[in-house]
Amino acid sequence: MSSPANTITTASLLERLNWRYATKQFDPERKISPEDWSALEEALVLSPSSGGLQPGKFIVVTDPAIREKLVPASYGQAQVKDASHLVVFTAKTNFGEADVDAHLERIAEVRGVPLESLAQFRGMLLGGIVNAMDAPARQAWAARQAYIALGNLLTSAALLGIDACPMEGFAPDQYDSILGLKDKGLTSVVICPIGYRAETDAYAGLAKVRFAKEDSVIHV
């Protein structure tokens, strides 16, 4: 089998993953171009999720007044207002049968297959996820899916030369309230300011710290 098109070299990939870092100071004047931003939104939507169920939405906050309000809800961290864009990853608070059916209807639509042909898959999703977990466990499951999307976004952004700062240090309750998420059946899980590093960010020059490969990877 021939190699697929558009692959990159291992050296380029690793250079990009080493280039990225949790950006502490963003250049507030430098915005992500509409073309790049559109691609990153598309990348977010293309993130894998368990059963393909996509049990959360991505909130993109660009309104400066709202960004300003989110700073005190983020322990004063200025990245939240200074970065070009802010992505708030959310999880559905009560993922259930109706969400499974919405996904199945979308499969039927996109693939042009009858809904009935998905009955077995429906049973698997209901049995394995909806009925196998209580509400808090389902929300925790949905939250974990958001972290796949976060990992995808961080790598995708680095490949486009765009900086980001994954952040758990914020108050989800306050975010939910400021962004009106509760009424949408969503709760904030993790956030990611994204844009371009300021030339003054001292963190950009620090050596990346990881445990040695032999301490992180166990071969069996």
Add this chain to the structure above:
Amino acid sequence: MSSPANTITTASLLERLNWRYATKQFDPERKISPEDWSALEEALVLSPSSGGLQPGKFIVVTDPAIREKLVPASYGQAQVKDASHLVVFTAKTNFGEADVDAHLERIAEVRGVPLESLAQFRGMLLGGIVNAMDAPARQAWAARQAYIALGNLLTSAALLGIDACPMEGFAPDQYDSILGLKDKGLTSVVICPIGYRAETDAYAGLAKVRFAKEDSVIHV
């Protein structure tokens, strides 16, 4: 500021993310080259995590006898034995002060700074993570970090033209037992067979299903 080196085009990125899919049938004869595998392990190690704390390890299972044993612990799913490699993402079961200190010692070593200069950061990590959560919450937090690494691995593999199948459908207790994880203070969180799709995998040709961008992304 000029564009960083080694970035790719948005079209290439999106082509790769559309190319990937949850591979159901791997070609059991086709192995990932040592060079590509080494890069993917490096990519795993470079995955971001909260506070840089890396609260889990990556178990790479290649032993055919163990892979065979894992199939019944994975609801019979053959990807677990047929793919070139199997990655088991784990979380530390009792992440605590000693883990924070191991990370700080590594920072001091890699960056050549005195441990004492990290005292404030230490307080933040202990206050924000170790002492802010009970043991189950800390394990859930560690598990979420594994999902960032999973997201990174899936995107990284796609960029190298390598297939993967993220899987939650397995029995963590059985995995922990078969792989001896409990004694290592680890528990399995999510798994990912990785290799090359079989030419007979009917799933490869199906249209990718995602909710429409306007249903997944909310602009504020």
